[in-house]
Amino acid sequence: MKKISAITFLIFAFAALAFGQDRTAAATWKVLKYDIDVTLPQDNSRTVPVKAVVTLKNVSGRPATSLTLRISSFAELVAAKINESTTDFNKSEEKINSALSLQRLSARIASVPADSVLTVSVDYKLSLKENSATASISPASSQFLPLSYWYPTPNSWYFARGADAAPVRLRVATPTGHTAVSSGTESSAGVEQKLFGQPFFVVGNWDVSNQNGVSVMMPKGTGADGQKRAADLGSLFSDARTFVAAMLGKAPDVPLRIVSVRRGAGFGSGGTVLVDEAVFRRPKLDSLTAMNLAEAAARLWLGNGVEVGGEGYGIISEGLVRYIATQFIESKYGKEIADIERLRQRTAYSAVSKRDAPMATVSPIDDYYYPVVANKGAMAWRILAKRAGAAEFANAIRSGSQDGTLTSAELRTAFSAQKELVDLLFDQVTEMNLLVGLPQQENGEARVALRNTGATDILADVVATTASGQKLAAPVTVKTGIIGETVFRTAEKIVRVEIDPEKYFPQTDYFDDAQPRELTESDQLLAVKRLYDKQEYAKAESLGRSLLRDLPRFDDLRVLFARSLLAENKNSDAEREFKIVLDEKLPTSRSLAWANVGLAEVAAKANQNETALKFAEAAIATDAEYGASFAARNLRNRLGGSTAIDASVKAFFAEFDKAATANRKADIEALAQPGEEVRFVGGVAGSTQQWQTQVRHIDRLDSNTVLVEANMTIQLLNKGVETGMAVFRLTRSGTAWKLSKVEVFEVR
DSSP, X not given: OOOOOXXXXXXXXXXXXXXXXXXXXXXSEEEEEEEEEEEOOSXXXXXXXXXXXXXXXXXXXXXXXXXXXXXXXXXXXXXXXXXXXXXXXXXXXXXXXXXXXXXXXXXXXXXXXXXXXXXXXEEEEEEOSSOOSSEEOOSSOEEEOXXXXXXXXXXXXXXXXXXXXXXXXXXXXXXXXXXXXXXXXEETTEEEEEEEEOOOEEEEOEEEEEETTEEEEEETTOOHHHHHHHHHHHHHHHXXXXXXXXXXXXXXXXXXXXXXXXXXXXXXXTTXXXXXXXXXXXXXXXXXXXXXXXXXXXXXXXXXXXXXESTTTXXXXXXXXXXXXXXXXXXXXXXXXXXXXXXXXXXXXXXXXXXXXXXTTOOTTSTTHHIIIIIIHHHHHHHHHHHHOHHHHHHHHHHHHTTSEEEHHHHHHHTGGGHHHHHHHHHSOOOOXXXXXXXXXXXXXXXXXXXXXXXXXEEEEEEEEETTSOEEEEEEEEOBTSEEEEEEOOSSOEEEEEESTTOOSOOSOOGGGEESOOOSSSOHHHHHHHHHHTTOHHHHHHHHHHHXXXXXXXXXXXXXXHHHHHHTTOHHHHHHXXXXXHTXXXXXXXXXXXXXXXXXXXXXXXXXXXXXXHHXXXXXXXXXXXXXXXXXXXXXXXXXXXXXXXXXXXXHHHHHHHHHHTTOXXXXXXXXXXXXXXXXXXXXXXXXXXXXXXXXXXXXXXXXXXXXXXXXXXXXXXSOOEEEEEEEEEEEETTEEEEEEEEEEEEO
């Protein structure tokens, strides 16, 4: 599955059951600028004072006598002014669903004429009980991203027209030794972002490297291999900006930054992109990181340099951005690699294709919003680019952007020659399913039946493959509602036929596009995994081999194929396949991890323990997937691998064990980073009869972070003794270690 920014998708998925909001309500207020001052605590405090000044314009076309701001429920209002006059806001809850609410601040105001401007100043405090991917406070690092709703703004994120975007000036007072990073130009007065954006910042302590004009903020103590990844990241981001500039014109003048983070990777705005800190420990860039950087480059034009709004704005801000990013991937890595990205996008969309809504009306309140606007949207723009031609397509976007705004309505007008197709893609749910029949051969020709279940006739290619491997292509207009056919004139036997082999058209199903059929579902990877999980390894191998014939660059699929071979003790064949994955141009991080696990297992079977341990440790360092990391750790233990044990880490766990056994909650909390693993700490405190941590391995991630693998023996109240493996992440706070994450807790 692709690339949906993980954080963004999850937040909006939680909003699926929202009620009480008018998703098509016309805006009254438009934000002209955010001016925000933040003071982070120097100690372990969980409260952050903030002053936000928001400049607003009445765009309703009539006088306005009320103002409503929306902000997170963890914000406490201290004082507010409107045009320097003290104002009392009424507070109420804006329910999104059972798990999420916003705080609504409402006030009656003196009449503000249409097109007039007012300034609202809000003093408030942010108080977090627990850190999350979008909002965190700790002595080690802090961050506030837009989806934490940490700043006041008038329009709901869940309206069909989307969130407010405007220039931002941001000042963040940081703890000693830390740096605040946002987007825009830095000065002694803070960070000034003159493009359209939403306020955000990340605070930490990094090593900084300048790569191809890009500032790359790496984990402290990053070594030579990590420096190479920094160079790769900087080069890719710079190349992506150059690619988009060739399509859309001069690049917006803004510094480019790449920031390593533990949480929130994938977010990007105004030339600043957050990437997973594990990227710097991997042997090469992974596909998700590459796409995130490419999309961030495209958003410099579409959303930052040019304001994207109006009904169906996501078709542009997500779909067009993803299309352009994928085109860049094709230009840099080749069409086969880009086709795998398109496959991931198509698979993500197919999961919701039978319950989606029209792209023009879907809003972030819908749990299928991102799969629809980003992935189906990218497919729609690809079709339009093919129909219009690359030059005319780019010209249409540039022309629509000249006034500083871009809407789907403007692009509809630009592509008026394709109105029927645009209306189908933008205004209709997906009903199309293209089906092809088995070829019927006689008298030197083969007849192939075709069917289109959609509401519109479409022009699609049909490709037949002969027994000798020759491919015969025929463009066919496939009419709706009738069974059509195409004819291939050849005496040679046709062994396979497929409609729309490039998969331009969004469909409800894709498995029936080809004959003979190999699948009964649209997700090839899932089909092989089901067989593997049922331990039907021979069947998984056979299906994997067949699918790889047409998808040789699909690294996730090749990993499952190789694991099936390994399970059948076809070790040399498995080794070859795992190495192909590691040599891929742009594999997923999950593929990198499992390929290293697979090579470790192959080496272990050959009694090459030293080699096996190196591969296992590489899988652990890749830090891509729970299952791969857990398998690598078990293998390392089975082979008797060892790592250096830091005495200070052992001392930390001796103290933790003592505090846990004594059930001293305050002492346990003092050993954890504030706001981290709140539930785990609460579960340990007050219910422990026995707690023993035997440190077994320490994997150093950077100068201030280690993963500690331990054998656990515990007994909680009213339970028996339990044992197993745990992996704890410790971060250095000053001179002391603190618990910041429980990565694994397989204690039974």
